Amino acid sequence: MIRHVGANMESVRKKNRSTILKYLNDGGPSSRKDLADVTGLTPAAVTQICTELLSEGILQETGMNVQSSGAGRKKIYLDINYDVAYVFAINIEPEYTVIALSNLKGEQIELHKSRTKTELPPEEFLKKVSDRCKGIKEKHPEVADRITAVGVGITGIVDTPEGISQKAYGIWDEPVNVGKILGENLDLPVFLENNVNAFALGELYYGTGKEHDNLMVIKWGPGVGCAMIIDQQIYEGRHNKAAELGHFIVDPKGAKCSCGRRGCLETKISYQALNQIVSFEEGEFGKAYESVAAEGKKNPFDDAIDIFARSIVNSATIMAPNRIVIMGSLFKTKTVRDKLIEACGNYDASWGEGRVVYSGLASREGYIGPVAICAKQLLF
Numbered sequence: 001m002i003r004h005v006g007a008n009m010e011s012v013r014k015k016n017r018s019t020i021l022k023y024l025n026d027g028g029p030s031s032r033k034d035l036a037d038v039t040g041l042t043p044a045a046v047t048q049i050c051t052e053l054l055s056e057g058i059l060q061e062t063g064m065n066v067q068s069s070g071a072g073r074k075k076i077y078l079d080i081n082y083d084v085a086y087v088f089a090i091n092i093e094p095e096y097t098v099i100a101l102s103n104l105k106g107e108q109i110e111l112h113k114s115r116t117k118t119e120l121p122p123e124e125f126l127k128k129v130s131d132r133c134k135g136i137k138e139k140h141p142e143v144a145d146r147i148t149a150v151g152v153g154i155t156g157i158v159d160t161p162e163g164i165s166q167k168a169y170g171i172w173d174e175p176v177n178v179g180k181i182l183g184e185n186l187d188l189p190v191f192l193e194n195n196v197n198a199f200a201l202g203e204l205y206y207g208t209g210k211e212h213d214n215l216m217v218i219k220w221g222p223g224v225g226c227a228m229i230i231d232q233q234i235y236e237g238r239h240n241k242a243a244e245l246g247h248f249i250v251d252p253k254g255a256k257c258s259c260g261r262r263g264c265l266e267t268k269i270s271y272q273a274l275n276q277i278v279s280f281e282e283g284e285f286g287k288a289y290e291s292v293a294a295e296g297k298k299n300p301f302d303d304a305i306d307i308f309a310r311s312i313v314n315s316a317t318i319m320a321p322n323r324i325v326i327m328g329s330l331f332k333t334k335t336v337r338d339k340l341i342e343a344c345g346n347y348d349a350s351w352g353e354g355r356v357v358y359s360g361l362a363s364r365e366g367y368i369g370p371v372a373i374c375a376k377q378l379l380f
Helices: 006-029 032-039 043-055 122-139 178-186 195-206 282-292 300-319 332-349 368-378
Strands: 061-064 078-079 086-092 097-103 108-115 145-152 157-159 163-169 192-193 215-220 224-231 233-235 323-327 357-360
Touching: 006 032, 006 043, 006 078, 006 122, 032 043, 043 061, 086 122, 086 368, 097 368, 108 122, 108 195, 145 195, 145 368, 157 192, 157 195, 178 192, 192 195, 192 224, 195 215, 195 224, 195 233, 195 332, 195 368, 215 300, 224 300, 233 300, 282 300, 282 332, 300 332, 323 368, 332 357
Parallel strands: 086 145, 145 192, 215 323, 323 357
Antiparallel strands: 061 078, 086 097, 097 108, 157 163, 215 224, 224 233
16 A cells, blocks of 8 residues: 655645644734644644744744743744735625735725626626736735735635636626636636635634634625535535525525525525515615614515524524624614524524624625635635
8 A cells, every 4th residue: 555655744734834824813923832832733843834934924023022031031922924925806796896905814905896797708807807906016016026816706606626617696607717817817826716605714714713613604695695614614515505595495486596496595585586675775775674664564674584584593503603604785784683683583592692793804895705715825
Protein backbone atom coordinates (compact mmCIF):
# COMPACT_ATOMS: atom_id res chain seq x y z
CA MET A 1 0.00 0.00 0.00
CA ILE A 2 1.35 3.43 -0.95
CA ARG A 3 1.23 6.03 1.81
CA HIS A 4 0.96 9.62 0.66
CA VAL A 5 2.92 11.01 3.61
CA GLY A 6 3.85 14.25 1.89
CA ALA A 7 0.28 15.03 0.92
CA ASN A 8 -0.96 14.23 4.41
CA MET A 9 1.67 16.44 6.04
CA GLU A 10 0.75 19.32 3.74
CA SER A 11 -2.90 18.90 4.66
CA VAL A 12 -2.02 18.98 8.36
CA ARG A 13 0.13 22.07 7.87
CA LYS A 14 -2.71 23.91 6.10
CA LYS A 15 -5.16 22.91 8.80
CA ASN A 16 -2.82 24.16 11.53
CA ARG A 17 -2.32 27.47 9.73
CA SER A 18 -6.06 27.84 9.37
CA THR A 19 -6.60 27.04 13.06
CA ILE A 20 -4.19 29.77 14.14
CA LEU A 21 -5.59 32.36 11.75
CA LYS A 22 -9.22 31.59 12.67
CA TYR A 23 -8.39 31.95 16.36
CA LEU A 24 -6.72 35.34 15.76
CA ASN A 25 -9.60 36.44 13.54
CA ASP A 26 -12.17 35.55 16.19
CA GLY A 27 -10.33 36.60 19.32
CA GLY A 28 -7.88 39.29 18.29
CA PRO A 29 -4.13 39.61 18.99
CA SER A 30 -2.45 36.77 20.85
CA SER A 31 1.04 35.62 21.81
CA ARG A 32 2.71 32.49 20.47
CA LYS A 33 2.47 30.87 23.90
CA ASP A 34 -1.25 31.60 24.19
CA LEU A 35 -1.80 30.29 20.66
CA ALA A 36 -0.14 27.02 21.61
CA ASP A 37 -2.26 26.77 24.76
CA VAL A 38 -5.63 27.33 23.04
CA THR A 39 -5.00 25.41 19.81
CA GLY A 40 -3.31 22.37 21.34
CA LEU A 41 -0.38 22.70 18.93
CA THR A 42 3.15 22.39 20.21
CA PRO A 43 5.07 25.63 20.86
CA ALA A 44 7.55 24.59 18.18
CA ALA A 45 4.79 24.09 15.61
CA VAL A 46 3.21 27.45 16.47
CA THR A 47 6.55 29.22 16.21
CA GLN A 48 7.28 27.65 12.82
CA ILE A 49 3.85 28.49 11.39
CA CYS A 50 3.87 32.03 12.75
CA THR A 51 7.36 32.62 11.33
CA GLU A 52 6.07 31.56 7.89
CA LEU A 53 3.00 33.77 8.19
CA LEU A 54 5.09 36.75 9.28
CA SER A 55 7.43 36.30 6.32
CA GLU A 56 4.41 36.20 3.99
CA GLY A 57 3.04 39.41 5.50
CA ILE A 58 -0.15 37.66 6.66
CA LEU A 59 0.73 38.17 10.33
CA GLN A 60 2.17 41.25 11.99
CA GLU A 61 3.56 41.97 15.43
CA THR A 62 1.35 44.39 17.36
CA GLY A 63 3.47 44.99 20.46
CA MET A 64 4.40 43.51 23.81
CA ASN A 65 2.33 42.81 26.91
CA VAL A 66 3.62 45.59 29.14
CA GLN A 67 1.58 44.28 32.09
CA SER A 68 3.38 40.96 32.31
CA SER A 69 5.52 40.70 35.42
CA GLY A 70 8.65 38.84 36.40
CA ALA A 71 11.99 38.41 34.74
CA GLY A 72 10.68 36.10 32.04
CA ARG A 73 10.44 36.95 28.39
CA LYS A 74 7.73 39.50 27.51
CA LYS A 75 4.88 38.26 25.36
CA ILE A 76 4.92 39.59 21.80
CA TYR A 77 1.42 39.78 20.34
CA LEU A 78 0.56 38.75 16.80
CA ASP A 79 -2.45 39.66 14.70
CA ILE A 80 -3.66 39.22 11.13
CA ASN A 81 -2.58 41.85 8.64
CA TYR A 82 -5.84 42.17 6.71
CA ASP A 83 -4.24 44.74 4.39
CA VAL A 84 -1.81 42.16 3.02
CA ALA A 85 -4.23 41.68 0.13
CA TYR A 86 -7.14 43.54 -1.44
CA VAL A 87 -9.88 41.92 -3.49
CA PHE A 88 -12.67 42.79 -5.85
CA ALA A 89 -15.90 41.67 -4.23
CA ILE A 90 -18.70 41.23 -6.77
CA ASN A 91 -22.27 40.29 -5.90
CA ILE A 92 -24.62 39.62 -8.82
CA GLU A 93 -28.34 39.40 -8.13
CA PRO A 94 -31.33 39.86 -10.46
CA GLU A 95 -31.97 43.47 -9.43
CA TYR A 96 -28.54 44.88 -8.60
CA THR A 97 -24.86 44.14 -8.99
CA VAL A 98 -22.43 45.41 -6.38
CA ILE A 99 -18.69 45.80 -6.99
CA ALA A 100 -16.41 46.70 -4.07
CA LEU A 101 -12.68 46.99 -3.52
CA SER A 102 -11.92 45.73 -0.02
CA ASN A 103 -9.24 44.36 2.24
CA LEU A 104 -9.59 40.89 3.74
CA LYS A 105 -11.51 42.21 6.75
CA GLY A 106 -14.31 43.59 4.61
CA GLU A 107 -13.24 47.23 4.98
CA GLN A 108 -14.09 48.60 1.53
CA ILE A 109 -12.44 51.64 0.02
CA GLU A 110 -14.83 51.95 -2.91
CA LEU A 111 -18.23 50.50 -3.75
CA HIS A 112 -20.35 50.70 -6.88
CA LYS A 113 -23.96 49.52 -7.16
CA SER A 114 -25.93 49.41 -10.40
CA ARG A 115 -28.86 47.66 -12.01
CA THR A 116 -28.04 44.18 -13.28
CA LYS A 117 -28.35 44.27 -17.06
CA THR A 118 -29.98 40.88 -17.49
CA GLU A 119 -30.88 41.76 -21.06
CA LEU A 120 -27.21 41.60 -22.08
CA PRO A 121 -25.42 38.40 -23.11
CA PRO A 122 -23.40 37.11 -20.12
CA GLU A 123 -20.03 37.76 -21.76
CA GLU A 124 -20.96 41.35 -22.50
CA PHE A 125 -22.31 41.96 -19.01
CA LEU A 126 -19.22 40.47 -17.36
CA LYS A 127 -17.01 42.56 -19.63
CA LYS A 128 -18.72 45.66 -18.27
CA VAL A 129 -18.17 44.40 -14.72
CA SER A 130 -14.49 43.86 -15.53
CA ASP A 131 -14.16 47.34 -16.96
CA ARG A 132 -15.69 48.79 -13.79
CA CYS A 133 -13.13 46.86 -11.71
CA LYS A 134 -10.29 48.20 -13.87
CA GLY A 135 -11.59 51.74 -13.40
CA ILE A 136 -11.68 51.30 -9.62
CA LYS A 137 -8.14 49.91 -9.65
CA GLU A 138 -6.86 52.95 -11.58
CA LYS A 139 -8.38 55.25 -8.93
CA HIS A 140 -6.54 53.50 -6.11
CA PRO A 141 -2.87 53.11 -7.06
CA GLU A 142 -1.99 52.89 -3.34
CA VAL A 143 -3.37 49.32 -3.22
CA ALA A 144 -3.26 48.34 -6.90
CA ASP A 145 -0.29 45.99 -6.48
CA ARG A 146 -2.04 44.23 -3.58
CA ILE A 147 -5.25 43.37 -5.48
CA THR A 148 -4.90 39.61 -5.39
CA ALA A 149 -8.20 37.95 -6.26
CA VAL A 150 -11.85 38.33 -7.22
CA GLY A 151 -14.71 36.94 -5.15
CA VAL A 152 -18.11 36.56 -6.82
CA GLY A 153 -21.45 35.74 -5.24
CA ILE A 154 -24.36 34.95 -7.55
CA THR A 155 -27.87 33.59 -7.17
CA GLY A 156 -28.78 30.01 -7.96
CA ILE A 157 -26.76 26.83 -8.49
CA VAL A 158 -23.00 27.18 -8.70
CA ASP A 159 -20.22 24.76 -9.62
CA THR A 160 -17.73 26.26 -7.20
CA PRO A 161 -14.58 24.31 -8.18
CA GLU A 162 -15.06 25.10 -11.88
CA GLY A 163 -16.25 28.70 -11.35
CA ILE A 164 -19.41 28.07 -13.38
CA SER A 165 -22.83 29.57 -12.71
CA GLN A 166 -25.03 26.61 -13.62
CA LYS A 167 -28.40 28.31 -13.20
CA ALA A 168 -28.58 31.92 -12.03
CA TYR A 169 -32.28 32.36 -11.31
CA GLY A 170 -33.57 35.62 -12.79
CA ILE A 171 -30.24 36.45 -14.48
CA TRP A 172 -29.20 33.85 -17.09
CA ASP A 173 -30.92 30.73 -18.34
CA GLU A 174 -27.77 28.92 -19.45
CA PRO A 175 -24.53 27.89 -17.66
CA VAL A 176 -21.93 30.67 -17.66
CA ASN A 177 -18.23 30.23 -16.92
CA VAL A 178 -18.00 33.34 -14.76
CA GLY A 179 -14.58 32.43 -13.39
CA LYS A 180 -13.01 32.03 -16.82
CA ILE A 181 -14.52 35.20 -18.28
CA LEU A 182 -13.64 37.48 -15.37
CA GLY A 183 -10.28 35.79 -14.85
CA GLU A 184 -9.22 36.45 -18.44
CA ASN A 185 -10.47 40.03 -18.36
CA LEU A 186 -8.84 40.93 -15.03
CA ASP A 187 -5.84 38.55 -15.01
CA LEU A 188 -6.70 37.47 -11.47
CA PRO A 189 -7.90 34.24 -9.85
CA VAL A 190 -11.69 34.22 -9.47
CA PHE A 191 -13.60 32.39 -6.73
CA LEU A 192 -17.33 31.85 -7.28
CA GLU A 193 -20.03 30.87 -4.79
CA ASN A 194 -23.79 31.01 -4.36
CA ASN A 195 -24.62 34.43 -2.93
CA VAL A 196 -26.29 33.17 0.26
CA ASN A 197 -23.52 30.65 0.91
CA ALA A 198 -21.07 33.50 0.44
CA PHE A 199 -22.89 35.65 2.98
CA ALA A 200 -22.91 32.69 5.38
CA LEU A 201 -19.12 32.60 5.07
CA GLY A 202 -19.16 36.29 5.93
CA GLU A 203 -21.11 35.46 9.08
CA LEU A 204 -18.60 32.74 9.90
CA TYR A 205 -15.54 35.00 9.58
CA TYR A 206 -16.86 38.42 10.56
CA GLY A 207 -20.17 37.93 12.37
CA THR A 208 -22.11 35.45 14.49
CA GLY A 209 -19.85 32.59 13.44
CA LYS A 210 -17.09 33.97 15.65
CA GLU A 211 -19.07 32.66 18.61
CA HIS A 212 -21.12 29.78 17.16
CA ASP A 213 -20.08 26.84 15.00
CA ASN A 214 -23.54 25.94 13.64
CA LEU A 215 -25.70 28.53 11.92
CA MET A 216 -28.69 28.77 9.63
CA VAL A 217 -28.52 31.92 7.50
CA ILE A 218 -31.75 33.10 5.85
CA LYS A 219 -31.98 35.81 3.22
CA TRP A 220 -35.41 37.29 2.47
CA GLY A 221 -35.64 39.53 -0.54
CA PRO A 222 -36.65 39.33 -3.26
CA GLY A 223 -36.89 35.53 -2.90
CA VAL A 224 -35.84 33.26 -0.05
CA GLY A 225 -32.29 31.98 0.24
CA CYS A 226 -30.80 29.79 2.93
CA ALA A 227 -27.40 28.39 3.89
CA MET A 228 -26.21 26.08 6.64
CA ILE A 229 -22.91 26.22 8.50
CA ILE A 230 -22.12 22.99 10.33
CA ASP A 231 -18.91 22.81 12.38
CA GLN A 232 -17.69 25.99 10.69
CA GLN A 233 -18.20 24.56 7.20
CA ILE A 234 -20.79 25.40 4.54
CA TYR A 235 -23.01 22.36 4.04
CA GLU A 236 -23.68 22.04 0.32
CA GLY A 237 -25.37 18.65 -0.04
CA ARG A 238 -26.00 16.79 -3.28
CA HIS A 239 -25.49 18.88 -6.42
CA ASN A 240 -24.90 21.97 -4.21
CA LYS A 241 -28.62 22.16 -3.46
CA ALA A 242 -28.72 21.96 0.34
CA ALA A 243 -30.84 24.26 2.54
CA GLU A 244 -33.35 25.15 -0.17
CA LEU A 245 -35.75 26.67 2.36
CA GLY A 246 -37.47 28.75 -0.31
CA HIS A 247 -38.47 25.56 -2.08
CA PHE A 248 -40.14 23.79 0.82
CA ILE A 249 -43.56 22.76 -0.48
CA VAL A 250 -46.13 24.49 1.73
CA ASP A 251 -49.17 24.22 -0.57
CA PRO A 252 -49.28 21.21 -2.94
CA LYS A 253 -52.01 22.87 -4.99
CA GLY A 254 -50.38 26.28 -4.98
CA ALA A 255 -48.89 28.39 -7.75
CA LYS A 256 -46.10 27.07 -9.94
CA CYS A 257 -42.64 28.02 -8.70
CA SER A 258 -39.60 29.04 -10.76
CA CYS A 259 -38.05 25.68 -9.81
CA GLY A 260 -40.84 23.85 -11.66
CA ARG A 261 -42.73 22.53 -8.62
CA ARG A 262 -45.95 23.86 -7.13
CA GLY A 263 -46.62 25.62 -3.86
CA CYS A 264 -43.05 26.33 -2.76
CA LEU A 265 -42.54 28.76 0.10
CA GLU A 266 -41.30 31.37 -2.35
CA THR A 267 -44.65 31.40 -4.12
CA LYS A 268 -46.16 32.63 -0.84
CA ILE A 269 -43.59 35.02 0.59
CA SER A 270 -41.36 36.32 -2.21
CA TYR A 271 -41.43 40.05 -2.96
CA GLN A 272 -43.46 39.31 -6.08
CA ALA A 273 -46.05 37.34 -4.06
CA LEU A 274 -46.30 39.92 -1.27
CA ASN A 275 -46.58 42.73 -3.79
CA GLN A 276 -49.87 41.22 -4.97
CA ILE A 277 -51.32 41.87 -1.51
CA VAL A 278 -50.27 45.52 -1.36
CA SER A 279 -48.00 47.24 -3.85
CA PHE A 280 -44.68 48.45 -2.37
CA GLU A 281 -41.03 48.92 -3.24
CA GLU A 282 -38.86 46.00 -2.15
CA GLY A 283 -36.92 48.01 0.43
CA GLU A 284 -40.14 49.45 1.90
CA PHE A 285 -41.84 46.27 3.11
CA GLY A 286 -41.75 47.49 6.71
CA LYS A 287 -43.73 50.60 5.83
CA ALA A 288 -46.26 48.54 3.87
CA TYR A 289 -46.64 46.09 6.75
CA GLU A 290 -47.12 48.83 9.35
CA SER A 291 -49.55 50.72 7.10
CA VAL A 292 -51.78 47.66 6.70
CA ALA A 293 -51.54 46.87 10.42
CA ALA A 294 -52.65 50.42 11.29
CA GLU A 295 -55.97 49.81 9.56
CA GLY A 296 -56.98 47.66 12.54
CA LYS A 297 -58.11 44.71 10.44
CA LYS A 298 -56.51 41.30 10.04
CA ASN A 299 -53.16 41.86 8.39
CA PRO A 300 -52.88 39.62 5.29
CA PHE A 301 -49.08 39.82 5.52
CA ASP A 302 -49.29 37.90 8.82
CA ASP A 303 -50.37 34.75 7.00
CA ALA A 304 -47.21 34.87 4.88
CA ILE A 305 -45.02 35.47 7.94
CA ASP A 306 -46.73 32.59 9.74
CA ILE A 307 -45.97 30.18 6.89
CA PHE A 308 -42.38 31.44 6.87
CA ALA A 309 -42.01 30.92 10.63
CA ARG A 310 -43.43 27.39 10.42
CA SER A 311 -40.93 26.49 7.70
CA ILE A 312 -38.03 27.91 9.72
CA VAL A 313 -39.01 26.04 12.88
CA ASN A 314 -39.45 22.76 10.99
CA SER A 315 -36.08 23.03 9.27
CA ALA A 316 -34.33 24.11 12.49
CA THR A 317 -35.81 21.07 14.25
CA ILE A 318 -33.87 18.87 11.83
CA MET A 319 -30.62 20.87 11.58
CA ALA A 320 -30.53 22.20 15.18
CA PRO A 321 -28.42 25.33 14.55
CA ASN A 322 -27.15 27.40 17.49
CA ARG A 323 -28.48 30.56 15.85
CA ILE A 324 -30.73 31.50 12.94
CA VAL A 325 -29.31 34.60 11.28
CA ILE A 326 -31.74 36.64 9.18
CA MET A 327 -30.86 39.26 6.58
CA GLY A 328 -32.16 40.75 3.34
CA SER A 329 -34.22 43.71 2.17
CA LEU A 330 -37.56 42.40 3.46
CA PHE A 331 -36.12 42.10 6.99
CA LYS A 332 -34.94 45.71 7.17
CA THR A 333 -37.70 46.84 9.55
CA LYS A 334 -37.65 45.69 13.17
CA THR A 335 -41.45 45.36 13.26
CA VAL A 336 -41.30 42.64 10.60
CA ARG A 337 -38.41 40.85 12.30
CA ASP A 338 -40.19 40.91 15.65
CA LYS A 339 -43.36 39.51 14.08
CA LEU A 340 -41.44 36.61 12.55
CA ILE A 341 -39.65 35.85 15.83
CA GLU A 342 -43.00 35.94 17.68
CA ALA A 343 -44.49 33.53 15.13
CA CYS A 344 -41.54 31.14 15.55
CA GLY A 345 -42.11 31.19 19.32
CA ASN A 346 -45.77 30.35 18.81
CA TYR A 347 -44.73 27.13 17.09
CA ASP A 348 -41.98 26.23 19.56
CA ALA A 349 -42.05 27.82 23.01
CA SER A 350 -38.51 26.60 23.70
CA TRP A 351 -37.13 29.21 21.34
CA GLY A 352 -35.76 31.72 23.79
CA GLU A 353 -34.59 35.24 23.19
CA GLY A 354 -31.59 35.41 20.89
CA ARG A 355 -32.22 32.19 18.93
CA VAL A 356 -33.09 34.30 15.88
CA VAL A 357 -30.75 37.24 15.32
CA TYR A 358 -30.62 40.00 12.71
CA SER A 359 -27.24 40.01 11.00
CA GLY A 360 -24.75 42.53 12.30
CA LEU A 361 -23.36 42.57 8.77
CA ALA A 362 -26.57 43.87 7.20
CA SER A 363 -24.97 47.19 6.25
CA ARG A 364 -22.31 45.26 4.29
CA GLU A 365 -24.70 42.72 2.82
CA GLY A 366 -23.94 43.77 -0.74
CA TYR A 367 -20.28 42.73 -0.73
CA ILE A 368 -19.15 41.01 2.49
CA GLY A 369 -19.91 37.53 1.13
CA PRO A 370 -17.56 37.80 -1.86
CA VAL A 371 -14.86 39.18 0.45
CA ALA A 372 -15.31 36.10 2.66
CA ILE A 373 -14.98 33.83 -0.39
CA CYS A 374 -11.52 35.30 -0.99
CA ALA A 375 -10.61 35.21 2.71
CA LYS A 376 -11.39 31.49 2.74
CA GLN A 377 -8.92 30.95 -0.09
CA LEU A 378 -6.20 33.39 0.99
CA LEU A 379 -6.36 33.06 4.80
CA PHE A 380 -8.50 30.29 6.17
